[in-house]
Amino acid sequence: MINTDILGMMAPQFRSLEPYSPIEPVDVLSARLGIPEDKLVKLDGNENPYGPSPRAREALASFRWYNIYPDPLQRELRDALAKYTGAASEHILVGNGSDELIDLTMRLFLTPGDKVISCPPTFGMYKFNTEVCGGEIVEIPRVGGLYLDIEAIKNAVDRRTKLIFICSPNNPTGNTVSNEEITELLSTGAVVIVDEAYFEFCGCTAVPLVPYKDRLIVLRTFSKWAALAGLRVGYGIFPAVIAETILRMKPPYNVNVAALVAAKATLDDLDRQQKVVRAITDERHRLYSGLSNIPFLKPTPSQANFILCSLKEGSAANLKAFLMEQGILIKQIDSAPFTNAIRVSVGRPEDTDALLQALGQWDIQ
Numbered sequence: 535m536i537n538t539d540i541l542g543m544m545a546p547q548f549r550s551l552e553p554y555s556p557i558e559p560v561d562v563l564s565a566r567l568g569i570p571e572d573k574l575v576k577l578d579g580n581e582n583p584y585g586p587s588p589r590a591r592e593a594l595a596s597f598r599w600y601n602i603y604p605d606p607l608q609r610e611l612r613d614a615l616a617k618y619t620g621a622a623s624e625h626i627l628v629g630n631g632s633d634e635l636i637d638l639t640m641r642l643f644l645t646p647g648d649k650v651i652s653c654p655p656t657f658g659m660y661k662f663n664t665e666v667c668g669g670e671i672v673e674i675p676r677v678g679g680l681y682l683d684i685e686a687i688k689n690a691v692d693r694r695t696k697l698i699f700i701c702s703p704n705n706p707t708g709n710t711v712s713n714e715e716i717t718e719l720l721s722t723g724a725v726v727i728v729d730e731a732y733f734e735f736c737g738c739t740a741v742p743l744v745p746y747k748d749r750l751i752v753l754r755t756f757s758k759w760a761a762l763a764g765l766r767v768g769y770g771i772f773p774a775v776i777a778e779t780i781l782r783m784k785p786p787y788n789v790n791v792a793a794l795v796a797a798k799a800t801l802d803d804l805d806r807q808q809k810v811v812r813a814i815t816d817e818r819h820r821l822y823s824g825l826s827n828i829p830f831l832k833p834t835p836s837q838a839n840f841i842l843c844s845l846k847e848g849s850a851a852n853l854k855a856f857l858m859e860q861g862i863l864i865k866q867i868d869s870a871p872f873t874n875a876i877r878v879s880v881g882r883p884e885d886t887d888a889l890l891q892a893l894g895q896w897d898i899q
């Protein structure tokens with residue numbers, strides 16, 4: 535008999551899945567707020583306000599082969615990434631954003647009921663994607679909201695634990711994890727994934743360890759430092775056997791030609807892009823000191839392109855709404871112990887000025 539209960543036919547984990555809460559698109563917000571798109575101060579997505587490298591724009595404009603499928607083996611970009619990262623190209627894979635590499639890694643390792651360790655407050659995709667894959671998320675809170683509890687993580691690992699996700703610098707706290715801590719976590723036998731989405735803003739990396747470890751994966755992205763978030767291009771450095779297997783299981787044309795062309799052109803224009811990164815890290819200092827002078831905020835030092843601030847008074851939801859009315863978009867954070875907090879991306883000097891001025895006018899209720 536044909537099963538007529540369509541919900542009952544779905545894989546069980548999807549029947550009650552909480553959706554991931556993404557950032558709202560600029561055109562939607564612009565229409566809702568009645569503020570033109572280019573007047574919005576967008577500090578909610580850790581995007582790069584300077585836009586892609588001019589060489590990336592030119593390469594996209596002059597590319598002639600949009601009618602042809604991309605190289606499934608991503609050879610040209612993987613070779614360029616080998617030079618950029620210092621890892622051999624057989625260790626490198628490119629994804630449709632690093633989000634896709636999180637998904638592919640989980641699908642490679644997880645069978646229903648397998649466990650994934652994540653250390654909140656941290657990036658929400660680790661939990662979301664574990665649930666999508668029918669796995670079980672085990673959350674080991676950070677000490678004081680910031681530091682990994684290495685002993686608690688080690689004690690939580692059991693025979694069902696396959697993966698440990700570590701974000702460094704961590705979103706939303708902005709602090710890093712040391713290679714000693716990563717090595718310690720590898721001693722558990724689980725696969726450790728270090729998410730370095732914000733690497734360029736701090737320079738600390740676990741990539742040099744990958745060739746010597748059979749269970750260490752490092753993920754990175756072009757979304758932040760290279761300003762290509764809309765094109766969706768991320769990459770990972772994997773042990774060779776994992777990279778080979780993912781190459782066999784991934785959708786063949788997972789990264790579109792525009793993303794491949796723009797990422798390669800960005801790597802050919804490193805001096806310009808590094809200047810942009812420096813402009814952002816310089817601005818981070820100015821933003822941090824400005825936020826420190828706001829009496830109701832307590833900012834956390836950051837090595838990324840955003841700053842987490844706890845509110846000493848007033849509500850983060852009200853503050854977010856107040857700023858939004860003025861076209862300033864920030865992210866509200868509600869993850870213990872930062873349950874009344876905001877995360878502000880580092881923008882251009884004029885974005886900092888607009889934010890600080892608006893914060894100065896907030897009437898705490």
Ligand SMILES: Cc1ncc(COP(=O)(O)O)c(C=O)c1O
Binds near residue numbers: 579633756766
């Ligand atoms: C820690 C972290 N990892 C991964 C991503 C996703 O990157 P991508 O745009 O490459 O999918 C983000 C995006 O905000 C992030 O904060």
